[in-house]
Amino acid sequence: MKILVPVKRVVDYNVKVRVKADGSGIETAGVKMSMNPFDEIAIEEAIRLKEKGAATEIIAVSLGVPQCAETIRTALAMGADRGILVETDAELQPLAVAKLLKAVADKEQPGLIILGKQAIDDDMSATGPMLAALLGWPQGTFASKIAITKGEAGSGDGITVTREVDGGLETVALTMPAIVTTDLRLNEPRYASLPNIMKARKKPIDTMKPADLGIDPAPRLKVLKVVEPPKRKAGQKVASVAELVAKLRTEAKVI
Numbered sequence: 001m002k003i004l005v006p007v008k009r010v011v012d013y014n015v016k017v018r019v020k021a022d023g024s025g026i027e028t029a030g031v032k033m034s035m036n037p038f039d040e041i042a043i044e045e046a047i048r049l050k051e052k053g054a055a056t057e058i059i060a061v062s063l064g065v066p067q068c069a070e071t072i073r074t075a076l077a078m079g080a081d082r083g084i085l086v087e088t089d090a091e092l093q094p095l096a097v098a099k100l101l102k103a104v105a106d107k108e109q110p111g112l113i114i115l116g117k118q119a120i121d122d123d124m125s126a127t128g129p130m131l132a133a134l135l136g137w138p139q140g141t142f143a144s145k146i147a148i149t150k151g152e153a154g155s156g157d158g159i160t161v162t163r164e165v166d167g168g169l170e171t172v173a174l175t176m177p178a179i180v181t182t183d184l185r186l187n188e189p190r191y192a193s194l195p196n197i198m199k200a201r202k203k204p205i206d207t208m209k210p211a212d213l214g215i216d217p218a219p220r221l222k223v224l225k226v227v228e229p230p231k232r233k234a235g236q237k238v239a240s241v242a243e244l245v246a247k248l249r250t251e252a253k254v255i
């Protein structure tokens with residue numbers, strides 16, 4: 001079974017995000033970029049399935065500017081087998097990403113696609129479910145545990161996905177091919193070792209354009225404005241508990 005893992009290049013989670021002066025978006029020039037943390041978890045899970053013998057090949061796919069190749073290289077250094085870069089300078093929104101990923105899935109015919117539950121840049125949390133809808137495949141979102149189940153004679157393999165929901169844990173059984181999106185508790189991703197970083201340089205990355213897949217990635221949503229959150233007011237020091245209680249009574253407001 002092939003596993004496809006879409007990996008997004010996002011602003012590194014340690015970087016303080018700044019809004020562009022004209023309010024058109026966030027500043028990415030000169031900013032450290034990394035693989036979306038939920039996608040590292042997706043790659044790790046795919047590698048574990050391969051190590052258990054449940055998968056034969058892991059393909060990391062990234063969509064966007066040419067530098068997304070670096071994100072794919074990180075996935076290859078962790079243990080993915082090959083990469084696909086769909087190169088475009090266009091702003092990519094989840095529907096366009098889902099359409100492009102569907103075209104890649106139609107070509108590659110994976111048994112499983114593992115995505116992050118959300119990208120930490122715009123928190124859309126939309127691509128996995130949209131892709132499941134476009135492909136007509138079952139989906140297990142926000143997975144905190146997954147297990148492959150062997151099908152009875154004549155029926156295909158399946159996968160059980162344990163998902164974190166408000167009231168506790170829900171386990172769903174899916175038939176494959178299927179879509180899974182990862183939650184934080186699914187695993188702790190490995191670091192790439194130096195020998196594996198060297199080996200990753202020789203692994204192939206196939207590069208194509210959206211037009212090669214017959215997809216027009218033009219945005220459907222228009223971003224009107226991006227603003228910074230309001231600044232927090234400075235705190236106040238009080239001299240005694242009595243003063244604190246008095247302030248809480250007279251000044252504190254429920255926001």
Ligand code: AMP
Nearest residue numbers: 006007063115116118119124125126127
């Ligand atoms: P989102 O719906 O934008 O929150 O993204 C959810 C997941 O979709 C991410 O964790 C990735 O697995 C995948 N994804 C979104 N955008 C891209 C992209 N440009 N390239 C590769 N994967 C992506």
